[in-house]
Amino acid sequence: MASITFKGRDVISVRDLSKDDLLYVLGIAKRLEQKHQPNLLRGRIMASMFFEPSTRTRLSFTAAMKRLGGDTIGFAKGDVTSTKKGETLWDTVKMIQEYSDVIVIRHSMEGAARLSAEAAAIPVINAGDGTNQHPTQTLIDLYTIQKDKGSLNGISIGFLGDLKYGRTVHSLAMALAHFKAKMYFIAPPALKMPDYYLDELEQQKVMLHETDDILKVVKHLDVLYVTRIQQERFPDPIEYEKYKNVYKVGPELLKYSKKDISIMHPLPRVGEIDPALDAFPNAAYFRQAANGIPVRQAVLSLVLGAVK
Numbered sequence: 001m002a003s004i005t006f007k008g009r010d011v012i013s014v015r016d017l018s019k020d021d022l023l024y025v026l027g028i029a030k031r032l033e034q035k036h037q038p039n040l041l042r043g044r045i046m047a048s049m050f051f052e053p054s055t056r057t058r059l060s061f062t063a064a065m066k067r068l069g070g071d072t073i074g075f076a077k078g079d080v081t082s083t084k085k086g087e088t089l090w091d092t093v094k095m096i097q098e099y100s101d102v103i104v105i106r107h108s109m110e111g112a113a114r115l116s117a118e119a120a121a122i123p124v125i126n127a128g129d130g131t132n133q134h135p136t137q138t139l140i141d142l143y144t145i146q147k148d149k150g151s152l153n154g155i156s157i158g159f160l161g162d163l164k165y166g167r168t169v170h171s172l173a174m175a176l177a178h179f180k181a182k183m184y185f186i187a188p189p190a191l192k193m194p195d196y197y198l199d200e201l202e203q204q205k206v207m208l209h210e211t212d213d214i215l216k217v218v219k220h221l222d223v224l225y226v227t228r229i230q231q232e233r234f235p236d237p238i239e240y241e242k243y244k245n246v247y248k249v250g251p252e253l254l255k256y257s258k259k260d261i262s263i264m265h266p267l268p269r270v271g272e273i274d275p276a277l278d279a280f281p282n283a284a285y286f287r288q289a290a291n292g293i294p295v296r297q298a299v300l301s302l303v304l305g306a307v308k
């Protein structure tokens with residue numbers, strides 16, 4: 001493996017990470033999960049700038065930093081900052097970089113994280129920009145698949161739900177293209193995977209299949225990645241009403257699937273997964289959320305140059 005340097009790097013899109021980069025981060029996450037390092041980020045400050053709602057992402061970044069001995073500043077809502085008075089994102093970032101060593105940003109506008117990275121001299125990590133990308137969620141998803149299935153190579157994965165607006169799907173599909181995954185995109189036509197992603201995957205010779213019927217393809221899947229219909233991204237609330245209940249995954253699906261299928265979800269779920277599924281070992285979503293700690297610890301330690 002060529003030598004990989006993460007120190008000082010921004011993590012904005014999965015497209016910026018090579019296959020070796022992805023595997024490297026997963027390896028560091030494993031190391032940090034096995035051996036707790038309470039002083040690794042002592043004296044470092046993470047600024048979290050969350051302009052959009054978040055539970056897991058913001059709190060697991062915060063916990064990851066604190067468990068490594070670091071500290072955090074930040075906000076969980078844009079309207080408590082000077083943005084409310086009209087300050088630009090550029091100016092806000094210019095200021096916050098003086099108060100911290102790394103910035104984690106979530107924003108409803110595609111490109112906001114990239115813009116912040118241009119403004120800041122310190123590393124910027126994208127914690128979700130609109131419908132675009134969510135690269136650290138992808139690293140968590142890869143880590144979970146690797147743990148559950150033993151390897152990322154050649155897995156068959158179904159993406160179910162809102163593939164149009166779901167940024168976690170966009171990021172994960174791009175990453176899995178490196179691992180010769182077979183991909184099944186399962187969505188109503190109005191919420192299908194955008195063509196520009198499908199084109200990009202086809203150029204990388206990914207085997208892909210589109211359908212709106214989960215029962216037609218479930219038997220092939222090693223992993224089913226379920227997503228929430230992204231209410232806040234719909235320009236028209238009536239459209240959302242049409243699709244909000246299109247899929248519901250429950251224990252009965254396991255009658256048609258491989259016995260050891262992993263059912264993943266970035267969470268929050270809002271009805272698309274029946275809680276009756278939680279008791280089955282196939283339900284991977286809470287394990288997936290727990291993996292947020294070692295994976296985000298790895299990302300933070302790498303960009304801060306604390307691990308090599």
Ligand code: NCD
Nearest residue numbers: 056057128168228266267268
């Ligand atoms: C996802 C997100 O914000 O894109 N949540 C998360 O980070 N775990 C998924 C979602 O909100 O549906």
